[in-house]
Amino acid sequence: xxxxxxxxxxxxxxxxxxxxxxxxxxxxxxxxxxxxxxxxxxxxxxxxxxxxxxxxxxxxxxxxxxxxxxxxxxxxxxxxxxxxxxxxxxxxxxxxxxxxxxxxxxxxxxxxxxxxxxxxxxxxxxxxxxxxxxxxxxxxxxxxxxxxxxxxxxxxxxxxxxxxxxxxxxxxxxxxxxxxxxxxxxxxxxxxxxxxxxxxxxxxxxxxxxxxxxxxxxxxxxxxxxxxxxxxxxxxxxxxxxxxxxxxxxxxxxxxxxxxxxxxxxxxxxxxxxxxxxxxxxxxxxxxxxxxxxxxxxxxxxxxxxxxxxxxxxxxxxxxxxxxxxxxxxxxxxxxxxxxxxxxxxxxxxxxxxxxxxxxxxxxxxxxxxxxxxxxxxxxxxxxxxxxxx
Numbered sequence: 554x555x556x557x558x559x560x561x562x563x564x565x566x567x568x569x570x571x572x573x574x575x576x577x578x579x580x581x582x583x584x585x586x587x588x589x590x591x592x593x594x595x596x597x598x599x600x601x602x603x604x605x606x607x608x609x610x611x612x613x614x615x616x617x618x619x620x621x622x623x624x625x626x627x628x629x630x631x632x633x634x635x636x637x638x639x640x641x642x643x644x645x646x647x648x649x650x651x652x653x654x655x656x657x658x659x660x661x662x663x664x665x666x667x668x669x670x671x672x673x674x675x676x677x678x679x680x681x682x683x684x685x686x687x688x689x690x691x692x693x694x695x696x697x698x699x700x701x702x703x704x705x706x707x708x709x710x711x712x713x714x715x716x717x718x719x720x721x722x723x724x725x726x727x728x729x730x731x732x733x734x735x736x737x738x739x740x741x742x743x744x745x746x747x748x749x750x751x752x753x754x755x756x757x758x759x760x761x762x763x764x765x766x767x768x769x770x771x772x773x774x775x776x777x778x779x780x781x782x783x784x785x786x787x788x789x790x791x792x793x794x795x796x797x798x799x800x801x802x803x804x805x806x807x808x809x810x811x812x813x814x815x816x817x818x819x820x821x822x823x824x825x826x827x828x829x830x831x832x833x834x835x836x837x838x839x840x841x842x843x844x845x846x847x848x849x850x851x852x853x854x855x856x857x858x859x860x861x862x863x864x865x866x867x868x869x870x871x872x873x874x875x876x877x878x879x880x881x882x883x884x885x886x887x888x889x890x891x892x893x894x895x896x897x898x899x900x901x902x903x904x905x906x907x908x909x910x911x912x913x914x915x916x917x918x919x920x921x922x923x924x925x926x927x928x929x930x931x932x933x934x935x936x937x938x939x940x941x942x943x
Contacts, residue, residue, distance in 0.1 A: 573600060575634075577607065583614030585646055586638060589623025592631035600630075602637040607645045617642040618650040623656075632661045641670070700900055704892070707830050708820035715832075720823045721831075729832035733794050737853045738842060740793065741786055745844035747888045748781055749773055749851030757859050766860045770867055771874035773852030778879040781831075782845040784931055787890035789913075790837060790924030795898035798829050801921035802902025811903075830895040837891025838884045845926065882943055886934050893930060 573590040584607050590596070607617065617638070635658065639649040651659055680688070713719040756772040756879075802825065805811050814821060853867055862870075898919040905915035937943075 562877065566746045570897075573597060573631075573732065575600070575602075580618055582618065582650075583616045585618045585620055587623065589625075591625045592627040592634065594628060594630045596626075600634055602634055602641060607641055607647065614647060616648040616650045617645075619653045621653055621655065625747035627655075627658065629661070632658060632665070635662055636665050639916050643668075645749055656701075695899075700896055703822065703826065703900060704896055706820075707827055710820075710823040710827040711831055714827070719827065720820065721827045722824075725828040726832060729828045730836060732797075733790070733832045734836035735794060737790065737836075738843065741789055741840050741844050742847045744785055744789060745777070745782055745848040746851035748785055749777055749848030749853075752776055752781070752848075753852035753855040754859070757856065767862065767870055768874075769852065769860070770870040773856075774849055774871045774875035775879055777845045777848035777852075778875055780883075780931070783841050783883045783886045784927060786840050786844045787837065787885065787894065787927045787930040788924055789841070790833065790891065791894045791898075791927060792920050794833055795894045795923040796916040796920045798833075798895065799899035799902040799905070800912050800916040801858050802826075802899060803915040806903065806905060807907040807909070807912065826899045829899060830892065833891045833895040834888060835891075837894075838887045841883055841887035842880070845880070878943060882934075882938060886931065889930060889934075890927055893926055897922045897926060 573588070573592045573596065575586060575588045578585050578587060619635070619638070633911070634822055635651075635654070639651075639662070642649045651662060709928075710719055710721065752773050753769055756769040757766055759767050760768055760772075802811075805825070811821060813827075814824060849871060853864070856867060857864065871929070901915050901919040903924065905911045
């Protein structure tokens with residue numbers, strides 16, 4: 554016979570006999586577990602049962618019974634103890650006979666799983682290069698499809714807006730147009746002015762060696778009209794407006810405003826995304842033209858201080874050296890840059906998390922994707938222009 558009691562000493566408020574205890578005896582059909590005392594947590598009822606004493610049951614034993622005649626009280630700690638006893642009996646090949654338990658204890662014990670939950674298995678599988686490439690490819694294709702669908706919904710919403718059937722609020726469109734256009738004139742002007750001045754300074758230093766200083770007008774004009782102004786304006790708007798779009802949408806997602814619109818059946822693409830995408834797509838070409846003129850002005854200011862040419866002669870040389878197709882090409886690029894920035898920022902905002910930290914992560918990700926995408930798109934446009942002879 555094995556007997557175990559709580560090793561903690563009795564207190565002055567409880568008798569030793571009231572402490573929980575159990576003993577394992579031989580019964581007619583196998584071992585019999587006798588429990589006695591008050592099996593409650595304050596009374597020390599949380600006791601382990603390893604099952605080492607029933608690891609080798611006597612021959613002919615079929616079940617493990619429980620005798621609760623000596624119990625004076627119990628709570629969930631007693632159920633936990635019985636569950637461990639049940640697991641030990643199953644390990645020893647014995648059936649757990651719970652007919653001797655109180656009816657409430659039987660019902661509570663029935664709620665527990667028959668077996669303990671297995672420990673969590675850590676996935677030690679490491680993907681090889683082919684699997685990683687496949688996952689990245691599928692993810693990229695999925696994102697491309699989502700962005701294309703978003704662009705299609707936005708285009709459809711713009712067509713409906715032309716017919717006066719869009720759910721876009723005019724107030725939202727005007728606000729986004731102001732933020733993406735007039736509010737950005739100062740920073741776009743300052744950056745493009747400095748870029749034009751730097752181009753003129755570097756060009757004059759090099760062209761002076763060949764006595765070709767006058768060609769700095771062509772250098773500044775073509776560079777600003779064809780590449781520099783479009784790229785720099787797009788990068789500025791990606792950091793300024795694209796990040797703001799992503800932060801705004803992710804904040805609405807965290808505040809459950811997006812969920813509320815979906816519950817009421819209001820399309821997100823037409824109510825929230827369309828004003829943002831439409832405003833940036835319309836303002837980017839105009840900002841490009843403004844940035845190009847300011848960039849040429851910056852080159853003019855530097856050239857006037859470093860070369861001997863009249864202001865009228867400088868502007869005439871610029872007009873003769875820069876063809877209209879350069880502005881048309883940059884104008885088209887600026888439109889696609891603005892559309893891409895807005896779509897990428899809105900997509901990043903929609904897939905962001907719902908915490909405050911996710912707002913900053915979404916804004917940063919939108920800026921990075923916007924800048925990288927602009928450079929990649931400009932490379933594609935350069936290849937297309939070379940193929941078309943533009």
